[in-house]
Amino acid sequence: MTAPQPLTGVVVTLNEEDRLADCLRSLDFCDELLVIDSHSTDRTRELAAEFGAQVIERDWPGFMAQKEFGTRAAQNDWVLFLDADERLSATLRDEIVALRAEGFPARAGWRMPRTTSYLGAWIRHGTWTPDLQLRLFDRRRGHYGGTDPHAYVVVDGPVGRLAGTILHDTYRNLGEHLAIIDRYTEVAAERMSEKGRRARPSDLVLRPAVHFLRAYLFKLGFLDGWRGLLLAYLGAHYVRLKYARLMARQRSRPTPRPDDACPGTFGASPD
Template identity: 50%
Template sequence: MPLSACIIAFNEADRIGDCLASLSFCDEIVVVDSGSTDATVRIAEAMGARVLQRPFDGFRSQKHFAVEQAAHDWVLCLDADERVGAQLHASIQAARAAGFDGAAGYRFARLSDYFGRFLRHGNAYPDRVLRLFDRRRGGWRGQREVHEAVSLDGPVRPLAGDLIHYPYRSLEQQVAKTQRYARMMAEHEFARGRRARWSKLVLAPAWRFWRGYLLRGGFLDGWRGLVYAYMRANYVRQKAIMLWLLQYGQAVAEPPPAGDPPA
């Protein structure tokens, strides 16, 4: 069963090579780049990927475009900061050898590195994602451009193994990324008519922290689990504040200069 890998990238020269290496079992690799100024494109092409250029207008739209460009109907979608782990590789190959056995897609766990160690508890794990699917039965549908997800018409089955994730290069990058995602989600919710309440500002961040840190065992990841739980709670707080400001007609960000590439 032929399989295409689809990746979106922007200035990922330090991570794209490992990502592509973990996809060597795929029949083709499509990389959609949004104007990288580093060696991302050169590395991807040297490793045999087909690289396409497209201006960034949202994560969902970029991934949908990548899937449309694939030569095969079964696709495996990754971000440049992800790699297929050994057990997941074996599980994908077994499902592939069985002709994907009537499934529309497959879901598997994502294991994230956080300051040099993998988080195995709390809100961080298993973080199951649907990334392997038959594009004829769905894909990156909907209007939300951040925290995008695949939806399918048909059965979705689990696969053993982990998708290895290296989401942050530093705390500074995590703070900036979290703020950007919070703004995008607040703008999306505001456009759909949702409004913030005081409980969202006060109670929702606290609940996110205690749910991840205590109820889901985030404390078992040591100080990393504590910092991660706090950062996730801060995301909820930022999103609520931005939605609150939007409904009172206040700006939440300065517009980027014309022609500025995505962060």
């Protein structure tokens, strides 16, 4: 028989005292629990220690870098990531336990669907579903990539799919949702600017409208009632704000003076 494959559960935290217990409880079958905390001011670190987790406190370098740090800090090659506001369903937990007993055969990683609760109800339609997440992987063949704030796992090898779900208890209230939109769009605009992306006035009109129509009509968000309408609206708001901030960044760049121009350009500013 194949020996069970050692597994590390990893959670990245910041002030998650009220939600962390359910997350760590769902990971208690892991051989190691690792919590990477960015200087929480509540009892997050103490609570994690009570669950037997190793706690590493470090500054916040960004989503991708923090999760990649957790990947490399784990003692085991197979790692399972959850956010503090997530937990494994009973079905998903049983699937992972069975795979672990078999040594996670013939795969570099495993995707699993995520179902999100928003303001008191589970969301079944719109752009939040289906929401497949690659969270279980062999770190020898995988790493965190993407662009902040949307980091994701990249693996070299075949990927399986599990049936059980990650249960995601997202924003505590509407105010928190709006605050995260504000923070995430600032980060996204900065990353887009660093990559040389540019925004046009049409992006402020067309892209949000396309997102709203896709989320509310084509992805059947209206079937989630007022929550579906609100999510489609806030998704469009996210898109508009992201491109507005990108445009503000490019418009605030200083225009070169004529005497700073390269020879032969006659002082023309770059496009």
